[in-house]
Structure formats: structure tokens, C-alpha cells
Amino acid sequence: MLVVDLIRHLECFVAVAEESHFGRAATRLNMAQPPLSQRIQRLERELEVRLFDRTSRQVVLTKAGTLLLPEAREVLARAGTLRAAALRIRDGESGLLRAALPPDIAGTTVAALLSEFRANCATVELELHELSTAEQLERFASQGLDVGLVHHPCDVTGLELGPVLRRDLGVLLPRDAPAAQHTEVPLAALAEHDLVLFPRAGSPALYDDLLTTCARGGYTPPAVRHGRGASFVRGLVLSAAAVALAPRDTADDTTPPGLVWRPLAGAPLAWRHSAAWPRGHGDAAVRAFADAAAHALRTTADARPDTPTRPTYLRPAAEYWL
Amino acid sequence: MTDTLTALRTAFTDAGVTGRIHALDIGSGAELDLYGDELVCTASIHKLPLLVTLHERAAAGDLDLTEQIDCPPLGRPAGPTGLAAMLDVARLSLRDLAYLMMAVSDNAAADLLLDRVGLDAVNRTAARLGLSRTTVTHSFGEMMASVKQDAGPGGAQALADPHVVARLRALDPAWGNRSTPRELTRLLAAIWRDEVCTPENGDAMRRLMALQVWPHRLASGFPFDDVHVAGKTGSLPTLRGEVGVVEYPDGGQYAVAVFTRTLSTAAIVPAADAVIGTAARIAVDALRERRTQKGMRSAEPG
Numbered sequence: 086m087l088v089v090d091l092i093r094h095l096e097c098f099v100a101v102a103e104e105s106h107f108g109r110a111a112t113r114l115n116m117a118q119p120p121l122s123q124r125i126q127r128l129e130r131e132l133e134v135r136l137f138d139r140t141s142r143q144v145v146l147t148k149a150g151t152l153l154l155p156e157a158r159e160v161l162a163r164a165g166t167l168r169a170a171a172l173r174i175r176d177g178e179s180g181l182l183r184a185a186l187p188p189d190i191a192g193t194t195v196a197a198l199l200s201e202f203r204a205n206c207a208t209v210e211l212e213l214h215e216l217s218t219a220e221q222l223e224r225f226a227s228q229g230l231d232v233g234l235v236h237h238p239c240d241v242t243g244l245e246l247g248p249v250l251r252r253d254l255g256v257l258l259p260r261d262a263p264a265a266q267h268t269e270v271p272l273a274a275l276a277e278h279d280l281v282l283f284p285r286a287g288s289p290a291l292y293d294d295l296l297t298t299c300a301r302g303g304y305t306p307p308a309v310r311h312g313r314g315a316s317f318v319r320g321l322v323l324s325a326a327a328v329a330l331a332p333r334d335t336a337d338d339t340t341p342p343g344l345v346w347r348p349l350a351g352a353p354l355a356w357r358h359s360a361a362w363p364r365g366h367g368d369a370a371v372r373a374f375a376d377a378a379a380h381a382l383r384t385t386a387d388a389r390p391d392t393p394t395r396p397t398y399l400r401p402a403a404e405y406w407l
Numbered sequence: 408m409t410d411t412l413t414a415l416r417t418a419f420t421d422a423g424v425t426g427r428i429h430a431l432d433i434g435s436g437a438e439l440d441l442y443g444d445e446l447v448c449t450a451s452i453h454k455l456p457l458l459v460t461l462h463e464r465a466a467a468g469d470l471d472l473t474e475q476i477d478c479p480p481l482g483r484p485a486g487p488t489g490l491a492a493m494l495d496v497a498r499l500s501l502r503d504l505a506y507l508m509m510a511v512s513d514n515a516a517a518d519l520l521l522d523r524v525g526l527d528a529v530n531r532t533a534a535r536l537g538l539s540r541t542t543v544t545h546s547f548g549e550m551m552a553s554v555k556q557d558a559g560p561g562g563a564q565a566l567a568d569p570h571v572v573a574r575l576r577a578l579d580p581a582w583g584n585r586s587t588p589r590e591l592t593r594l595l596a597a598i599w600r601d602e603v604c605t606p607e608n609g610d611a612m613r614r615l616m617a618l619q620v621w622p623h624r625l626a627s628g629f630p631f632d633d634v635h636v637a638g639k640t641g642s643l644p645t646l647r648g649e650v651g652v653v654e655y656p657d658g659g660q661y662a663v664a665v666f667t668r669t670l671s672t673a674a675i676v677p678a679a680d681a682v683i684g685t686a687a688r689i690a691v692d693a694l695r696e697r698r699t700q701k702g703m704r705s706a707e708p709g
Contacts, residue, residue: 152540155444237569237672238423240425240668241569246573247570249568249569249570289420290670294671359570392561392568393564393567393568397562397564398563399487399563399674400674401487401492401511402621402642403487403642403674403675404450404487404643405551406485406491407485407551407554407562
């Protein structure tokens, strides 16, 4: 009986639950109180559970209501995205695509991405934001973003991903450091230098992975110094005879003359990127952005497909087995 | 309370995981909750509801736990332990299959038991205990087969690729066997309070949970000889969990359910295993502190 109107009834349920008050909920829904009460009663009959305990002054969620509230919110959220997707589909290829890039993408890559996207998706208006991976994930959750380019590892729950691309990391070091003599620097040659790295809180898994791989390659920095902005990091490298990890495309004309960039021997370290979007919402515009981002990274930032090449030996405690 | 939740969040973040936890003081009913009502994939933790159903049916006289079962090597589901890893024919009693299922998470033993009691029976048990969001939809062999299929020809190696992990059906709680941390602590409390079936069955279930061999998760948070830990782990690519009961010599009993997802796709992440123990310890310490405060208050002159 409620199939068609379930969404409307659930909106009433969520409003009453959030306001804890029929009058306030009715105002918020722009309707009178009696029909709101009727809707709640009808929903309770349909679901065969009591959602609220009503006293003369107050409305309180029952245990059942508390359990069903997140489910109701989920259904409403899905209905909202359905409407948004329908709008874009109904309008053909027109509409707005809200997309994001992380701050470490070079200007040339952004330009290549934009021109490729415009060539393939001319009628879609692109609203581009500069957001960190964490910020992008938050926006996906609150439905404020359609597609983005994220750093891995990150929490991919509820997301679909494009193919993962790697940007090999090289090392930025003082021009007069002995290790700068190598055309490709072995990690072990950096042994005497402190390492400048982003603060761990920004991406603990990546931070640990970088340090573990450095150690495995024979480089355990005497000290790790933290820096985020490109100029600050370069300043630390110059003044403290430290080294920093950076992809090739971040070493450009603005690099101070006292610094050089060198690839690392065997390319043991990398940043990994992929396009990401909420599961089930990959329409033509989203895919055009994902393709344009991948193409731009490949052509301007030396990015290449990241196919795992090292073996994986599962151990019994893994509990799964292929 | 807020401090405890902050400490839990920090512990999870530091370990490079997202985490959910529900902890319950079985004696007082006091609880601690961080996303405890979110649906989670149970993976091998669903061997616990299966164990409960097995004992429930034994208590009802539907089956005899000493019944011998033939375990042919053909068609055994994939797994690194127990019968799933063995090559030859075996013949074991239902209760010894249950031992392998709980002690080393044997997928082959679990599926033989699941065949014997039936999927629907496991769901009926959950419903009877009021666990409305605890559902089993497929066998453990089918779960493993789905991972293999979704991983594709690259095998275990392909699971290092986030692109592959994102498409694993086994990691979608809407698809697979599922529950919530809160419902699982409720199940543990029911087992510990002998509300599920007879005390003899209760003893048998608690014995098996205490025989689990893994030291690296829940148990790692309680490095004390006089603290008893009994649990069941569950794992899939990037997913790690354990539910169990921690018992202190003063009689305190705490049911804990912890679920994590690593951000990294690496198979071996010791910090992600250990944080399950760390988080459980933070939660149990907080629940024990509340007990003490309550005890002190009631001891105050009125």
C-alpha cells in the first residue's frame, strides 16, 4: 500500500525523529499536524512496529524506531541521488558535474584534464574543487561531490574506482650531497640525511608504508621532519641537508638552484591515484572525468598503470585463501 | 565517555584503519559504542551464530553432537587451516568439526556443519534471539569462491589493487553474511548468561571459543595470565574483526565486538590486527572504571 508514497512517509518519520516534536516536524515539512500524525500511524501499521512513544509533551523514538532511523535515512539519501541522476540523464548530457582534485596535482595536469574533458563532454558544466583525499571522502558521504581523484590507500567503502595509476617518487636533495652524483639514487645512499615527510596524521597508512619501504631498502632516516607545503619542504631540504620524496612533475622551474631531483633506483616508492565516485553513480559525465584524469596523469605526470608485480604470500591467519 | 571514544578513534586512525566497536559489561549492562549499529560483513565470525544453532538443535534433540560425519576431500572449500587444508578423507564427530571451525576457523568443517543444520536454521536462531540484523546468506565456501571470482585471474596478488578490492562483493554487507557489533555482543552475552540453550551446551560453546589459537587480535590487548579471553575472528581482504568475551578475576565479564577495515590493501598488516586488542582494552578499561566508580558511590555513607 505504501510503495509509491514510502519516501514521503519516511521523510515524515525522519523529521519527527529529528525534531522529537510533531508540531516542529510539521512546520519543517510545511504541512499541518493532523495529517503528519496520520502518516506516522500509517507507517507504523505498515511496518508493524511502533516507531514513537508519545506523551502529552514529547515524542520519543522507541527501540524499533531507533533501529529503523538509519535505514530510513539511507532510503531517503538513495532517493535523493536517484532524482539528481535522473535530472542529469533527462537533460541529456547537460548539467553540472562536481569534481575534485588533490592539491598535489601539477598545473599542466589540471590543464590537460580540463581540455580533454571539455572535448568529450562539452555540454556538462564542470565545477572543480581542490580537496584532499579525506575531504573528498567526506563530500562523497554527504553527496556533495560526484567524482574525484584520490590518493591510495584510502577508505574505499561504498566507492567505485577507476584503474589505479602510480606516480613514481624520486628524491629532492641538496645539489652538493654525495648521493646527488647518482643518476638513479639507491635508497641506501640517503642514509645520512634526515627525511622531510608530510605529517603522519594526514595519511597514516601511506606514511608507514613509505618509511617501511625506505627501511627495507636500507634507508632509516636519523630523523623525520614534517612539512606539507612545497616551498617549506624545499626550504627544509636546503637548510638542514635533508631529503624529500617527490614525483618528477613537482620538480620544475621553481625548484631552487641549490636543489636537484633524482629518480630512485628501482622505483621502490610511489603515490597511487585513481578516480573514485559513489558506488552506482558512475554516469557518462563521471566516467568522462575519470578517463580525462587518467589520461592527463599519464601524459603530463609520468603516471603508469599500477599492476601488482610482487607475489602475495597469504598466511594462515589471513583466514581467506585463493 | 567522550575521552574513551576519542581514544578509540585515535587508536584506529593510528593503526591505519577505520573501526567499529561495541563493548558490553555482561554483569551491569553498561555499554560502549562507536558505530556499533553499523552493518558489518561478519566473514568467519558468522561461525559463532552457526555454533549456537548447532547447540540449539542438539539441545532440542534434533541431532547428536557425537554423530560421525564423513569428510571427503573432494569439493572442500578453500582455506588455509583444518580440513580445508587437508588432503585425505577424514571422519569426525559434529562436535569435533565444531572444534576445528572455532579453533582455526576451518571453512570445510564450517560448511559441513552448515549443511547439517541448514542456513535457515541459523537465521531462525538469530531471529529468536532478537538479532534482526544478523543474517547468513551463503556458505563459507561460497564466500571464498566469490573473492576468488571477483579477484580475477591475478589471484591473491590482484588483491593489492584498490580497484579490485572496491569490487569485492564479499566486502559489501548488503550482499554477504552480516550483523552489527551491538547484535554480536548481545549474542555473546546470551551465550555467557546461558540464555541460548542448556548450561551444558553453554559450557561446550565457551570451551571452543577459548580454544581459538590466534593470539594477535583481541587477546593481544590483555597480556595478563589471570584474564581469560575467548573469541572468534573474521577476515577478508582489508577486513579484520573479532568478537569475544574477556573475563577478569574479580568476576567482570565483557563482551566485545571490533571490526576494522585497513586503508592499505596489503595482506599482512600487524598493526591492524593488534589494534583490535588495543581498542578492546580501551573499552574494557572504561567499563571497569565505571564499575569501580559505581561501587565507590554505593559504598559512600548515605
